[in-house]
Amino acid sequence: MIVLIPAYEPDERLVRLVDDLRATAPGVQVLVVDDGSGPAYRALFDRVRGPGCTVLTYPGNRGKGCALKTGFAYAERHHPGQPVVCADSDGQHSVADVLRVAAALDAQPADRPATVLGARAFTGRVPARSVLGNRVTARVFHLATGVRLRDTQTGLRGYPAALLPWLRTVRGERFEYEQNLLLRAAAEGQPVEEVEIATIYLEGNASSHFRPLTDSARVLAPLLLFSLSSLSAFAIDTVALLALHAATGSLAAAVVGARVLSAGVNFAVNRGLVFGRGAGRGAGSGRRTTRRAPLGRAAVRYATLAGLLLGGSYLLLAALTGLGVGLLPAKVATEVALYLVSFQVQRRFVFAGPVTEGTRSTDRARPALRRVEGRDEHARGVSDTTFHPTR
Numbered sequence: 001m002i003v004l005i006p007a008y009e010p011d012e013r014l015v016r017l018v019d020d021l022r023a024t025a026p027g028v029q030v031l032v033v034d035d036g037s038g039p040a041y042r043a044l045f046d047r048v049r050g051p052g053c054t055v056l057t058y059p060g061n062r063g064k065g066c067a068l069k070t071g072f073a074y075a076e077r078h079h080p081g082q083p084v085v086c087a088d089s090d091g092q093h094s095v096a097d098v099l100r101v102a103a104a105l106d107a108q109p110a111d112r113p114a115t116v117l118g119a120r121a122f123t124g125r126v127p128a129r130s131v132l133g134n135r136v137t138a139r140v141f142h143l144a145t146g147v148r149l150r151d152t153q154t155g156l157r158g159y160p161a162a163l164l165p166w167l168r169t170v171r172g173e174r175f176e177y178e179q180n181l182l183l184r185a186a187a188e189g190q191p192v193e194e195v196e197i198a199t200i201y202l203e204g205n206a207s208s209h210f211r212p213l214t215d216s217a218r219v220l221a222p223l224l225l226f227s228l229s230s231l232s233a234f235a236i237d238t239v240a241l242l243a244l245h246a247a248t249g250s251l252a253a254a255v256v257g258a259r260v261l262s263a264g265v266n267f268a269v270n271r272g273l274v275f276g277r278g279a280g281r282g283a284g285s286g287r288r289t290t291r292r293a294p295l296g297r298a299a300v301r302y303a304t305l306a307g308l309l310l311g312g313s314y315l316l317l318a319a320l321t322g323l324g325v326g327l328l329p330a331k332v333a334t335e336v337a338l339y340l341v342s343f344q345v346q347r348r349f350v351f352a353g354p355v356t357e358g359t360r361s362t363d364r365a366r367p368a369l370r371r372v373e374g375r376d377e378h379a380r381g382v383s384d385t386t387f388h389p390t391r
Helices: 012-024 039-048 064-078 095-106 128-145 161-167 176-187 212-248 251-274 295-322 327-350
Strands: 002-007 029-034 053-057 084-086 115-120 157-159 192-197 289-292 352-356
Touching (some): 012 039, 053 064, 095 157, 157 161, 251 295
Parallel strands (some): 002 029
16 A cells, blocks of 8 residues: 655644554555655655655645646556555544545455545534535535535545556646546546545644635636536526517527527537546556547437427426516526536536447446556656655
8 A cells, every 4th residue: 555645845744644654554655745845844854754655856846736646656657556545744634544545445346446535524623614615615516527525625535556547647736636536537437435534624724735715716617617608508598588588579489599599609618628528538458438429429419408408498487487487587497497407418418428348348437547658647747857756
């Protein structure tokens, strides 16, 4: 088992975590990535360097996502076949919880292992911003993907060895990287499990380098992308509906004309930016890969869905306006009712391409893996020449 710890300007908590890991689980290999902390922290990293602990050092800060990808590449090259548990350096993860995630990872089936998340219960004295931020993100993630997770922001995660090549293909160099991992896993049907861990916040989480505004925007941006397309289509559809109804006086003509216009915009955005980003990136023999549906097939499927939604929208609008509800509030209520149905059908059917299977078929997607020949591909072209491993 490899325990990977990305660290930027750490304090004594990193030293205690590494020492406790050495004392409690001497067989565990610890891998610390110094994400450009600078000369002032060299002495601290020298203290953790030693038997059972490797330190990789960047000359400048590149972000948590880049540090994790560097660690994944090093683990795959120097410790092939070993799973990786990622932990934070700021004291939020106890050795007991690290080993709990490791045990859950070790218990995964060999044919379809799951990523294991250490999920916090957020009980006790926890900063309000941390509770609110996690709840909002978890809720948006569920609405966007259909996958319900209690803690999407946890830094304590276990990854099977088979996923290490795939992990380096996921976009993101900073805090958004871990959110992107979950989005890609959900899009490709990869299993994710959670085990409960303690909720530890020391000194109000003062040691965290998470920037509330900038990094929250980075984390939530991939999630909000799923919803922005539908919101923009809703705005176009609503404006067109009101304009056409005022011009023609016909509810049916207004509904049809507005939906044709908004559907064309929504189809182009969804295929190019939303559902086109989560496709599998190739696989080796025996691996299952999901590709984006061809343009013509996706257009036919989308047109069928749009027709069904059009009929449903008209019926709901007619029913609500017949009850005396104004056209605008009736439109809002109708679109909210149809939003989740539309999203799930588009994600699972409209834009999902053919699935290729190597040696056997299964009803659930297998992890999509891509091995990179030659130099490892990870953030900003990181390779052996851009970090300095020492023991």
